[in-house]
Amino acid sequence: MTPAHTTRSGHAVHTLDLNFQGVARTIAAYALPHPEGVVLVECGPGSTLSALEAGLARLGYGLEAVTHLLLTHIHLDHAGAAGRLARLGAHVYVHHVGAPHMLNPEKLLASARRIYGDEMDRLWGEFLPVPAERLTPLHDGDEVTVGPLRFRALDTPGHANHHMVFLLDGLCFLGDIGGIRLPGTGVVRLPTPPPEFHLERWRESVRRLEASFREHAVTHVAPTHFGIFDDPDAHLAAVTEALDDVEAWMEAELSDGEPDVDELRRRLVAHTRERVLAAGFPARVWAEHEAVMPTAMSADGLWRYWRKYRG
Numbered sequence: 001m002t003p004a005h006t007t008r009s010g011h012a013v014h015t016l017d018l019n020f021q022g023v024a025r026t027i028a029a030y031a032l033p034h035p036e037g038v039v040l041v042e043c044g045p046g047s048t049l050s051a052l053e054a055g056l057a058r059l060g061y062g063l064e065a066v067t068h069l070l071l072t073h074i075h076l077d078h079a080g081a082a083g084r085l086a087r088l089g090a091h092v093y094v095h096h097v098g099a100p101h102m103l104n105p106e107k108l109l110a111s112a113r114r115i116y117g118d119e120m121d122r123l124w125g126e127f128l129p130v131p132a133e134r135l136t137p138l139h140d141g142d143e144v145t146v147g148p149l150r151f152r153a154l155d156t157p158g159h160a161n162h163h164m165v166f167l168l169d170g171l172c173f174l175g176d177i178g179g180i181r182l183p184g185t186g187v188v189r190l191p192t193p194p195p196e197f198h199l200e201r202w203r204e205s206v207r208r209l210e211a212s213f214r215e216h217a218v219t220h221v222a223p224t225h226f227g228i229f230d231d232p233d234a235h236l237a238a239v240t241e242a243l244d245d246v247e248a249w250m251e252a253e254l255s256d257g258e259p260d261v262d263e264l265r266r267r268l269v270a271h272t273r274e275r276v277l278a279a280g281f282p283a284r285v286w287a288e289h290e291a292v293m294p295t296a297m298s299a300d301g302l303w304r305y306w307r308k309y310r311g
């Protein structure tokens, strides 16, 4: 079991590896015990519910011990199991723009099914609606207090329009606005899926995080992909570097009219691979990661953004 991180005020934060599609350190859920049970930040997709259950069991909890579930956003790899946990008694907190999709996920699931087709169930598992009485929509600056734990939600668009980070006691749960940090490195790559990736909003969110990290003396960051790191400023600098990189890539690849989408995906995958391998990330681990968290989809998001805002 990964040893717990201890926050400034002495709260334990356990990183649960959901071992998505059999690959370690790709999707995390964070578990914080409190006197009445356990808080989760993120719960992963329905397909990794048994890994979540096993991770909680190692801490001495069942799924029904989850009292509060904080979601950074509603994408399937973060929020898929929320409806199941809500039925077992958890109260769910999510950005107010994403909340309607948790109550009524048909549209969200239909658009995911268009992307994943027959692979949908194998990849993501069940996605149950969250009952209204178990859902609280969050607005910028809202606080969620659970016993001694006090989380503050910050609206942080760029990866999605319905994205929150959560500050707790010197630790910031970054969701996907902190990118995907490749294990064992300081390298970040950006998940830029359609339809909401927005470069300037993402940069604005990073600037906001830099300021709030100073204000709240943040010492640790926890991107959902993957783990808790003690270099918040370096992490944000790596996110900015990755934003600069995708912007330069878009300018080079997308400026001359309509590209071939398959070719675009291939070029982005090759470019990203080169970038992360140059930073010392092992090729074998890259291949494993890429198999379950494909860069190809990010090309679609970049192209959509470019057409809409820069084309």
Ligand SMILES: [Zn+2]
Binding pocket: 073, 075, 159, 160, 176, 191
């Ligand atoms: Zn996401």
